[in-house]
Amino acid sequence: MNVQLNSISDTRKSLVVSLDKSEVEAEHQAVVGEFSKLARLPGFRPGKAPAAMVVKRFGKEIADEFKQKVVAKAYREAMDQHKLDVLNIVKVEEGTIEAGLSAAVTVTVDVRPEFQLPEYNGLKTEVAPTDASDEEVDRVIEAMRSDRAEFKVTERAAAKGDYVKLSYAGKVDGQAVSALVPDKQIYGEVPQTWEEVEGEHEGVIPGLGKHLAGLKTGDKKDIEIAFPAEFAAAPALAGKQAVYAVEVQEIRERVLPPLDETFFKANQADDLDGLKTSVRNNLKMQKEYQNRSEQRRQVSDALLEKVDFAAPESLVESETQGVLRQFIEENMRRGVPQEQFEKDKQELVENARKAASRRVKLQLILAKIAEAEKIQVGEQDINNFIYREAMRTNEKPDKLVKELSKNRDALRSVQQSIIFDKAVDFLVSKATVTTQQPKA
Numbered sequence: 247m248n249v250q251l252n253s254i255s256d257t258r259k260s261l262v263v264s265l266d267k268s269e270v271e272a273e274h275q276a277v278v279g280e281f282s283k284l285a286r287l288p289g290f291r292p293g294k295a296p297a298a299m300v301v302k303r304f305g306k307e308i309a310d311e312f313k314q315k316v317v318a319k320a321y322r323e324a325m326d327q328h329k330l331d332v333l334n335i336v337k338v339e340e341g342t343i344e345a346g347l348s349a350a351v352t353v354t355v356d357v358r359p360e361f362q363l364p365e366y367n368g369l370k371t372e373v374a375p376t377d378a379s380d381e382e383v384d385r386v387i388e389a390m391r392s393d394r395a396e397f398k399v400t401e402r403a404a405a406k407g408d409y410v411k412l413s414y415a416g417k418v419d420g421q422a423v424s425a426l427v428p429d430k431q432i433y434g435e436v437p438q439t440w441e442e443v444e445g446e447h448e449g450v451i452p453g454l455g456k457h458l459a460g461l462k463t464g465d466k467k468d469i470e471i472a473f474p475a476e477f478a479a480a481p482a483l484a485g486k487q488a489v490y491a492v493e494v495q496e497i498r499e500r501v502l503p504p505l506d507e508t509f510f511k512a513n514q515a516d517d518l519d520g521l522k523t524s525v526r527n528n529l530k531m532q533k534e535y536q537n538r539s540e541q542r543r544q545v546s547d548a549l550l551e552k553v554d555f556a557a558p559e560s561l562v563e564s565e566t567q568g569v570l571r572q573f574i575e576e577n578m579r580r581g582v583p584q585e586q587f588e589k590d591k592q593e594l595v596e597n598a599r600k601a602a603s604r605r606v607k608l609q610l611i612l613a614k615i616a617e618a619e620k621i622q623v624g625e626q627d628i629n630n631f632i633y634r635e636a637m638r639t640n641e642k643p644d645k646l647v648k649e650l651s652k653n654r655d656a657l658r659s660v661q662q663s664i665i666f667d668k669a670v671d672f673l674v675s676k677a678t679v680t681t682q683q684p685k686a
Contacts, residue, residue: 247320249327257359257558259330263320263351270316274345277312313343320351331358334560356558363614364552371544371677373537378529386525390513391505397498403460404497406444410458411496413437414451416471416488426482433480438495451490452477458494465494478582481589538674545673549611550604557606565602570594609662612669621668623661631660 247269252260278297281304287295301308317340325332332355339352397409404410415435416423424434432450441449443458457469469490477484503509505518515521573594574587587594615621632650636643650657 247323249324251324251328254354255559256556258336258354258356261321261324261328261330261353261355263324263353265316265320265349265351267346267348269319270343270347270349271345273315273319274312277308277315281308281311312345313340316340316343316349317351320349321353324353330355332356333358333558336560356560359555359558359610361553361555361611361614363611363618364549366549366552366615366673367676369545369548369673369677370680371541371674372680372682373541374533374682376530376533376537378526378533382529383522383525386529387505387521388502391502391509392500394503394509394512395500396503398501400497400499401463402497402499403462404443404458404494405499406459407500408443409440409498409500410443410461410494411438411440411498412458412492412494413439414454414490414492416451416490418483418486418488423483423488426486427480430480433483454490454492458492461492461494461497463494463497467492478577478586481583481586541674541677541679542670545670545677546608549673550608553611555607555610557603557610561606562599562602565605566595566599569598569601569605573598609666612666613662615673616665616669619669619672621665621672623664623668627664627668628660631664 247266248264250262250264252262254260278301282295282297282300283293285295285300285304286292287299287303290296290299317338321338324330334356335353336356337352337354339354341350341352343349343351400408413436416433418426422434424431427433439450441455441458443455445455449455451471452473453471454469457467461467469492471488471490473480473483473486473488475485510517510521513521513524515524577587578584632643632646635641635646639646650660
């Protein structure tokens with residue numbers, strides 16, 4: 247058997263394995279022998295039927311098994327000779343494989359790139375102060391009051407924070423908006439809806455809430471709206487100037503609950519001081535979590551800046567598809583139409599590929615660090631993953647355990663993910679930390 251190694255790139259290799267007639271014939275005879283031992287043919291005891299009859303009866307099955315055996319033998323010999331660290335088998339070209347003839351099998355693989363680990367202990371990270379200011383605590387408490395607010399009908403003019411019940415009908419250059427977007431009437435004409443006056447978040451019609459202050463119940467007003475140049479929710483309106491005829495039907499003012507015993511008990515506190523202490527502790531925990539996430543990002547970026555190598559193409563391609571799928575699913579949940587993805591397809595693919603390349607490189611670096619530091623996945627790590635996943639998907643842990651036990655690829659993927667996480671946690675634990683100075 248002869249094995250020729252060809253280098254297509256730093257991370258892609260082609261192995262051409264040539265088998266002579268005797269090697270191919272030996273594999274064929276071995277397969278025929280295996281079938282003969284198990285074959286049940288009329289008039290013969292198991293294992294006693296002539297080989298020629300077995301080949302005639304099970305010709306297709308023997309041929310398929312024979313080809314698989316030859317390809318597997320070729321791959322094993324290639325790996326034994328060249329000791330490649332294969333990450334992915336890209337393609338197998340087997341040519342003609344027949345008993346009594348020589349054969350050639352070409353296997354294209356992506357291999358683990360060679361690179362030297364940079365110094366990864368003491369990577370610089372910067373965190374924000376975690377102590378919550380009095381102003382931050384007060385803002386949170388006001389938000390808690392706002393969440394429990396009642397909205398009562400008022401006859402006064404609408405003011406910031408009020409909710410206005412209204413109807414509207416829009417036109418662009420005299421043409422009804424409902425005709426421009428017939429499949430999305432919410433942008434054209436509605437008989438009744440609610441809008442927050444000067445709210446922090448935009449309503450359906452961008453900027454509409456900013457024009458409602460000062461209006462009273464029964465008032466009518468034409469409001470000019472400029473749709474953004476990139477308006478994915480309704481592309482036909484992007485960049486258009488519209489006029490909406492608005493009629494106010496009702497105004498409700500936000501009435502915050504008092505800071506009394508009822509409010510404190512509803513928020514698991516005895517008094518205002520107890521509530522402030524609870525809020526302050528929660529804010530501190532949130533900031534610590536944000537700092538931890540930021541440190542993980544910083545050490546990852548630092549590693550990628552310290553070492554550069556070519557990422558295996560097949561891994562990048564697979565990761566690119568995953569990034570694209572995640573991005574599209576998230577944006578479809580937000581209401582972005584399918585046609586918008588088609589319009590931006592080239593840019594989306596390019597950006598996804600860049601992100602995928604970084605992810606693959608980072609994973610390869612982390613895997614090497616995990617190996618150097620002997621970071622391993624234990625039973626408790628798997629249990630923790632199953633518990634978190636069960637909470638996230640609202641499934642029973644036993645079901646997830648069964649699924650992983652049946653799917654080795656899924657289990658291997660989970661183990662790799664845990665290794666990467668533990669490697670990043672290790673880097674953060676060894677990082678140098680400076681705290682940002684609070685802004686004046």
